[in-house]
Amino acid sequence: DTAVSQTPKYLVTQMGNDKSIKCEQNLGHDTMYWYKQDSKKFLKIMFSYNNKELIINETVxxxxxxxxxxxxxxxxxxxxxxxxxxxxYFCASSPASDPTQYFGPGTRLTVL
Amino acid sequence: AQSVSQHNHHVILSEAASLELGCNYSYGGTVNLFWYVQYPGQHLQLLLKYFSGDPLVKGIKGFEAEFIKSKFSFNLRKPSVQWSDTAEYFCALGGATNKLIFGTGTLLAVQP
Structure with a gap:
C-alpha cells in the first residue's frame, strides 16, 4: 500500500548522460512536487504540478x-x-484542500 | 520573502533528556507550519503540523510543537527522547503558494 513511490532508488551515471526518475502516488492527490536535497541535507523545491499542469518552476x-x-x-x-x-531527489504529493505534503522514498543520483 | 531558520544544526542528547528544537519563520501572511523527520537513509515523514486553532499541536511519537505568533516561532519539543529519535528534523513553512520552504535541518543524535 505504498503511498508515494519513486524509481529508481539509486542512480549512478556519467556526466553528460540523460536520465529519468519516475514518481507515482496512489493517494488520489491533485498536486505533485519534485524537491532536491543536496549534500548538506538542504531541501529545495524544483517543480510542482496540479492536475497535470505546471504551477511552480523554481529557476531550475x-x-x-x-x-x-x-x-x-x-x-x-x-x-x-x-x-x-x-x-x-524527492517526489511529494498533497491533496487539493490541504497543504500537507507526503514524500516518496527519494532517488539518490550520483553523477561521476 | 518567506524563510525558515533552524538555529540548532547539531544536537546531542542522552536518552531521557528533554528536547527542544528551535524554528523561526519569516512571512507576513497566514502560515502553515510543519515538522518533518528524516531517519537515516529514509524519506521525510510528517511529525506534526499547524494550520490554525490551538497553538500547541501534538504529533506522532510523543512530539509536540508550539506556535507563538508574536515570536514567529514553531519550536519542537519532546519531554524524554529515545535512541530511536536519532534523525534529522526539518521545520517547513507553507505560505500562499503550494510550495514548502524548509529550514536547514537539525541533526539530533541521542546517546544510549
Whole structure:
C-alpha cells in the first residue's frame, strides 16, 4: 500500500548522460512536487504540478524537464547531467484542500 | 520573502533528556507550519503540523510543537527522547503558494 513511490532508488551515471526518475502516488492527490536535497541535507523545491499542469518552476536549469502524464504520475527527466546534479531527489504529493505534503522514498543520483 | 531558520544544526542528547528544537519563520501572511523527520537513509515523514486553532499541536511519537505568533516561532519539543529519535528534523513553512520552504535541518543524535 505504498503511498508515494519513486524509481529508481539509486542512480549512478556519467556526466553528460540523460536520465529519468519516475514518481507515482496512489493517494488520489491533485498536486505533485519534485524537491532536491543536496549534500548538506538542504531541501529545495524544483517543480510542482496540479492536475497535470505546471504551477511552480523554481529557476531550475532547463536541462531538467518534468512531465506529468496524469495526476498520479510526475516524472523528472534530466539532460546532459553535471556533477552538481548529484543529490537526493524527492517526489511529494498533497491533496487539493490541504497543504500537507507526503514524500516518496527519494532517488539518490550520483553523477561521476 | 518567506524563510525558515533552524538555529540548532547539531544536537546531542542522552536518552531521557528533554528536547527542544528551535524554528523561526519569516512571512507576513497566514502560515502553515510543519515538522518533518528524516531517519537515516529514509524519506521525510510528517511529525506534526499547524494550520490554525490551538497553538500547541501534538504529533506522532510523543512530539509536540508550539506556535507563538508574536515570536514567529514553531519550536519542537519532546519531554524524554529515545535512541530511536536519532534523525534529522526539518521545520517547513507553507505560505500562499503550494510550495514548502524548509529550514536547514537539525541533526539530533541521542546517546544510549
Amino acid at each position: 536549469p532547463n536541462r531538467f524537464s518534468p512531465k506529468s502524464p496524469d495526476k498520479a504520475h510526475l516524472n523528472l527527466h534530466i539532460n546532459s547531467l553535471e556533477l552538481g546534479d548529484s543529490a537526493v
